[in-house]
Amino acid sequence: MKKIPMRSCVMCREKVEKRELLRIIRNTDGKIEFDPTGKKNGRGVYLCRKDNCIQSVKNRQKISNSLEISPTQEEMDDVFEKITNFLQRESLKREGK
Numbered sequence: 001m002k003k004i005p006m007r008s009c010v011m012c013r014e015k016v017e018k019r020e021l022l023r024i025i026r027n028t029d030g031k032i033e034f035d036p037t038g039k040k041n042g043r044g045v046y047l048c049r050k051d052n053c054i055q056s057v058k059n060r061q062k063i064s065n066s067l068e069i070s071p072t073q074e075e076m077d078d079v080f081e082k083i084t085n086f087l088q089r090e091s092l093k094r095e096g097k
């Protein structure tokens, strides 16, 4: 049987299937970035899709500690916006629109 890769959410620490998680990375420029493909190079953290955890992105402390960077509030807001856009598009796709 094939083992399903699991990762912990950086916020709630719950273990979730890797492909269900959202990935945020420190890219090669040392900047924070949302990685919708989950395949980009860089140190990454995973985020589950619970509302609470996604909202917590705006509070940059946790992610910046894990990634060892200090992004500006603008950068965090940008990541947050990309994540919410991504989730929105995905739910539209699921509804077949």
Ligand SMILES: [Zn+2]
Pocket (backbone or CB within 6 Å): 009, 010, 011, 012, 013, 014, 047, 048, 049, 050, 053
């Ligand atoms: Zn979570």
